[in-house]
Amino acid sequence: MTAEVAAPTAPTRRRFGITHWLAKMGITGRWVVILPPALWLTVFLLIPLAVVFKISFSEAVVAQPPYLPLITFGENGEVQLTLHLSNYLFLGEDSLYIAAYLNSIKIALVSTVMALLIGYPIAYFVARAPGRWRNILLMLVILPFWSSFLLRVYAWIGFLKNNGVINNFLGAFGIPQITMLYTDFGVYVGIVYTYLPFMILPLYTNLVKLDTALLEASADLGGRPFRTFLSITLPLSFPGIVAGSMLVFIPSIGEYVIPTLLGSPSTLMIGRVLWDEFFSNRNWPLAASVAVAMLVVVVGPLMLLQRAQNAVSGDS
Amino acid sequence: MSKKSQIAADTRPWRDPAARPFVRIRNVTKKFGNVAAVNDVSLDIFKGELFCLLGGSGSGKSTLLRMLAGFEQLTAGGIEIDGQDMAAVPPYRRPVNMMFQSYALFPHMTVWNNIAYGLRRDRLPKHEIAERVAELLKLVKLEGYEARKPDQLSGGQRQRVALARSLAKRPKLLLLDEPLGALDKKLREETQFELVKIQETLGVTFIVVTHDQEEAMSLATRIGVMNQGEIAMVGEPTDIYEFPNSRFVANFIGSANMFEGVVVEDESDHVRIRSSELGTDIYVGHGVDCSPDQTLWWSIRPEKIRLTRDRPPPTGVPGDANVLKGFVEDIAYLGDMTVYQVKLESGRYMRVTKANSLRGDPDAIRWDEAVWASWDGSAGSVLTS
Numbered sequence: 001m002t003a004e005v006a007a008p009t010a011p012t013r014r015r016f017g018i019t020h021w022l023a024k025m026g027i028t029g030r031w032v033v034i035l036p037p038a039l040w041l042t043v044f045l046l047i048p049l050a051v052v053f054k055i056s057f058s059e060a061v062v063a064q065p066p067y068l069p070l071i072t073f074g075e076n077g078e079v080q081l082t083l084h085l086s087n088y089l090f091l092g093e094d095s096l097y098i099a100a101y102l103n104s105i106k107i108a109l110v111s112t113v114m115a116l117l118i119g120y121p122i123a124y125f126v127a128r129a130p131g132r133w134r135n136i137l138l139m140l141v142i143l144p145f146w147s148s149f150l151l152r153v154y155a156w157i158g159f160l161k162n163n164g165v166i167n168n169f170l171g172a173f174g175i176p177q178i179t180m181l182y183t184d185f186g187v188y189v190g191i192v193y194t195y196l197p198f199m200i201l202p203l204y205t206n207l208v209k210l211d212t213a214l215l216e217a218s219a220d221l222g223g224r225p226f227r228t229f230l231s232i233t234l235p236l237s238f239p240g241i242v243a244g245s246m247l248v249f250i251p252s253i254g255e256y257v258i259p260t261l262l263g264s265p266s267t268l269m270i271g272r273v274l275w276d277e278f279f280s281n282r283n284w285p286l287a288a289s290v291a292v293a294m295l296v297v298v299v300g301p302l303m304l305l306q307r308a309q310n311a312v313s314g315d316s
Numbered sequence: 317m318s319k320k321s322q323i324a325a326d327t328r329p330w331r332d333p334a335a336r337p338f339v340r341i342r343n344v345t346k347k348f349g350n351v352a353a354v355n356d357v358s359l360d361i362f363k364g365e366l367f368c369l370l371g372g373s374g375s376g377k378s379t380l381l382r383m384l385a386g387f388e389q390l391t392a393g394g395i396e397i398d399g400q401d402m403a404a405v406p407p408y409r410r411p412v413n414m415m416f417q418s419y420a421l422f423p424h425m426t427v428w429n430n431i432a433y434g435l436r437r438d439r440l441p442k443h444e445i446a447e448r449v450a451e452l453l454k455l456v457k458l459e460g461y462e463a464r465k466p467d468q469l470s471g472g473q474r475q476r477v478a479l480a481r482s483l484a485k486r487p488k489l490l491l492l493d494e495p496l497g498a499l500d501k502k503l504r505e506e507t508q509f510e511l512v513k514i515q516e517t518l519g520v521t522f523i524v525v526t527h528d529q530e531e532a533m534s535l536a537t538r539i540g541v542m543n544q545g546e547i548a549m550v551g552e553p554t555d556i557y558e559f560p561n562s563r564f565v566a567n568f569i570g571s572a573n574m575f576e577g578v579v580v581e582d583e584s585d586h587v588r589i590r591s592s593e594l595g596t597d598i599y600v601g602h603g604v605d606c607s608p609d610q611t612l613w614w615s616i617r618p619e620k621i622r623l624t625r626d627r628p629p630p631t632g633v634p635g636d637a638n639v640l641k642g643f644v645e646d647i648a649y650l651g652d653m654t655v656y657q658v659k660l661e662s663g664r665y666m667r668v669t670k671a672n673s674l675r676g677d678p679d680a681i682r683w684d685e686a687v688w689a690s691w692d693g694s695a696g697s698v699l700t701s
Contacts, residue, residue, distance in 0.1 A: 213420035216387050219407040220414045221434030221485065231433070235424050 056288035087289035108253040111191040123203035186262035198247035206240025329362040344393035355545035368532035371542030413487040419478035421466040428462035452480040595662035599637035601693025616696035639690040
């Protein structure tokens with residue numbers, strides 16, 4: 001009974017510890033890590049989503065809650081499940097909803113393109129700045145997040161209104177007043193301003209990784225700066241463009257606050273339709289079906305973009 | 317006859333004072349902040365040369381190369397390529413191409429597109445681009461790989477794509493930054509000879525930056541040894557190895573036994589140096605530019621020293637010089653040769669190598685043997701700096 005015998009048993013001596021008992025019951029360290037976020041998502045995302053989905057198949061009534069239950073129990077013990085598809089059919093019948101969806105997509109798309117055109121040069125500039133400046137510049141990009149989103153949108157009213165900062169400034173040069181507040185233009189300004197950092201950050205993380213030797217190689221082979229940008233920088237930053245565009249497009253499609261504060265009453269966006277249906281008309285089932293349809297509209301492009309991104313990264 | 321002499325002259329144009337250099341580097345200085353990465357370097361490189369810039373990291377060799385390519389602005393001085401001043405010429409207009417240390421292949425392009433990139437920038441007609449790319453693929457033996465992306469290639473294949481891409485525009489001058497650095501030893505040796513062959517076939521002037529002295533010795537027509545931003549010595553590989561001009565060069569290239577001594581005899585046909593570090597007098601069989609009582613250094617390569625069990629008879633040198641007793645303290649058998657670590661009576665060590673020309677030599681010198689070390693009058697170099 002010397003070291004020869006003792007040595008092989010040494011690595012397994014903790015076999016009867018607590019971890020072993022937990023492992024026997026199927027609880028390992030992996031589960032401890034995965035479980036909290038899974039629970040969180042279930043309680044605060046999946047269940048509410050299921051409730052919304054359920055309500056969308058219900059019928060509106062003036063009551064508390066303002067919809068009929070899907071499952072009713074009869075006097076004779078029969079169980080009745082009633083699914084009202086009318087809400088969804090109504091979405092298709094009333095042109096208001098289709099127009100709102102299309103307009104939301106249009107506004108989100110135009111805003112995304114504008115954010116890309118403004119954000120790309122900024123991200124490029126920050127990524128190419130000397131190391132010690134980079135973090136400061138990045139900080140400046142994120143800085144607006146330190147004050148409330150609502151306050152910042154309200155502040156834009158002061159800039160855009162008829163006798164606001166911009167019009168007063170232009171007026172000093174004799175330029176006649178331009179109506180900017182309560183127009184689609186105002187909505188674009190608000191969305192692009194608000195979501196610009198979401199475009200810049202993924203672009204920055206992509207561009208900062210770009211090997212400068214590739215740009216030098218292009219120049220060395222006769223590529224002028226603009227050609228180098230088109231042939232090397234732009235294609236290699238495509239994953240960043242996709243990520244940034246997704247982060248701008250998806251929240252702007254369902255945007256409610258910005259079109260309400262900066263847009264005109266006729267700026268039709270699905271977020272506002274949803275609000276009206278829910279709080280003004282108190283038609284919860286219809287509102288829920290609008291929400292479900294919006295989810296489809298948002299998740300659709302998201303999955304397409306994700307697939308495009310996978311295709312690109314899998315290729316290169 | 318005349319033709320032969322002409323060829324002989326052409327292969328070593330740097331020996332001809334009337335030859336016009338292809339690349340002229342004139343008092344070039346590059347400062348990053350207050351630090352001079354390259355300090356007042358002047359260098360002439362001739363057409364068809366394979367010039368190696370050799371130095372440790374931070375010696376400024378890569379910075380000098382990047383200035384030739386146009387990626388770094390000169391702080392002072394000037395660079396002329398083929399008679400044209402390069403000061404105001406941006407990288408994309410220089411008649412120069414570069415092979416990057418990391419290869420810098422475009423990851424989103426196929427091998428074909430990588431090689432064709434430079435040709436497309438020149439707006440060559442499509443069929444000509446296709447022809448040249450095919451030619452280059454053949455040259456670097458990568459036919460059949462044109463549709464691959466760089467990450468689907470091995471290190472050696474990537475290296476060859478990078479070479480093909482840099483040769484595509486038929487540059488007059490090709491700059492290579494550690495071209496073989498990322499390859500393993502075996503592949504490196506093979507590629508070295510391929511590189512020389514390609515250089516000779518195409519007649520392009522190569523400037524190669526490397527930290528590997530073996531690579532520099534086997535590739536170069538001439539080597540420029542760089543140290544702390546300055547050129548320590550320029551010369552043919554044999555000059556650099558056999559006739560180093562300073563202690564730095566002697567130590568940097570190969571291994572050297574270095575001893576300090578004082579000049580006791582200074583004649584036009586010989587010099588005698590007394591070295592207490594060595595423990596004997598050194599007789600140098602030729603005149604040296606020095607003065608009596610001057611302190612200087614003497615360096616000898618390990619393979620130039622003979623080891624014998626008995627005191628050897630003097631060969632062309634006085635009997636009291638160039639011979640001393642030692643004790644074999646360590647032996648490293650390397651197969652082709654054996655390295656002896658000999659402890660001298662002065663306490664210093666001497667490194668001696670001996671080619672193993674006899675198979676399994678039974679009479680070889682062994683550990684702990686008392687030996688005599690001796691050398692010829694012209695075996696070492698006298699260094700004054």
